[in-house]
Amino acid sequence: MDHRNDECSLLIAYVAGECGEEDRVRFERHLLYCLACRQEARELKQVWTALALQAEEEEVPADLKTQVISSLFPDEQTEPKPEPIPALVPAFQLSRVETARRRKEERRRARWKWERYAPRFYKSASVLLIGALLVSLSGNVKMHEQLTAVREPSRPAVVAAHPVPTQVIKIYNLKSTDASMDTAEGTVWLLRQGAEVEIVGSFAGLAANQAGDAYQVWLIHEGERQSAGTFQVDALGRGAIAYHMDSPDLPFDSIDITLEPDSHGSVPRGKTVLGT
Structure with a gap:
């Protein structure tokens, strides 16, 4: 130069x-x-x-x-x-x-x-780039933890030295029953681990939740319904649920999903949007 x-x-x-x-x-x-x-x-x-x-x-x-x-x-x-x-x-x-x-x-x-x-200039740009990468990595770790919490069934607080393997008892495929959500669908797994029984569900194509309302899962046996928890969906219409059954031997033949005005109902009050 x-x-x-x-x-x-x-x-x-x-x-x-x-x-x-x-x-x-x-x-x-x-x-x-x-x-x-x-x-x-x-x-x-x-x-x-x-x-x-x-x-x-x-x-x-x-x-x-x-x-x-x-x-x-x-x-x-x-x-x-x-x-x-x-x-x-x-x-x-x-x-x-x-x-x-x-x-x-x-x-x-x-x-x-x-x-x-x-x-x-190059030193400052490097510091900013490293900071952005750290923030992105932190966000990815938190997202992974949240997805793991939803997808994996809850487990007892005390885990045995040699835990019992999880067994899939049955899989339920749910289809849309509402014309306004004709692309909606879902899958529910009935799982057993030792004496514990859990229900894990994944859903897509549902309408976005309005203020206060919620989707509710119902276990149906001979016309009788029992709630298996509620969930809400994200902006893309995706939702998930993990429900621990207090009565592992409770019988049910099919599953419905209804859109309820709130998450506190013990009987269905809204319309059915998904069903087996």
Whole structure:
């Protein structure tokens, strides 16, 4: 980067014909890969040649060089210093030279500031990225815990050293019985683990719950119904239930799901939406 800046600084001297032979050769080699210097050199040469034929040269005041440098870098001591302006410049070409040099110095200062602050930028971006990944990982862990709590049947507080395997007694497939929820469906598993019996259900395609209402599961035997718990669905119409049966030998032949006005009913009060 610094080597290229040193070569770029030869532009004015090269156009004015004040370069030594070594600097001239070095700058012309630099023009082969520096598009900015090549364009500026072409423009300055055209103007320089035209003005040299029409105007007399006059000596630049001794303090002009100091004034130009001070206006460009009033307090900057650690940034790259500007290159000197040639001693002789056509009187009404001076503003064009100053403009070209100002653009070049602004580009050099921008590169210098980027090199200075880029490490801090990348460090801050890395910290933010790591923080976002940690938050995402925490959310995934919590979601996994919630799904595990719903999908796995509840177990006794005291687990034996060699727990009894869980056995699937029966599987019930539920279909929609309501035209407004014709895509609704569900699956209920009747599970046994030792002397314990549980019901685990998964449902989809149900209508979103309104304020206070709930879906209720009913176990049916010879026309008699017994509640097996209530549940609500998410925004996608999905719901789940895990119900521990206090009476493991309670008989039932089929299962219905009703949409109730609340979750406190002991008998059905709403419409049936799913059934076997």
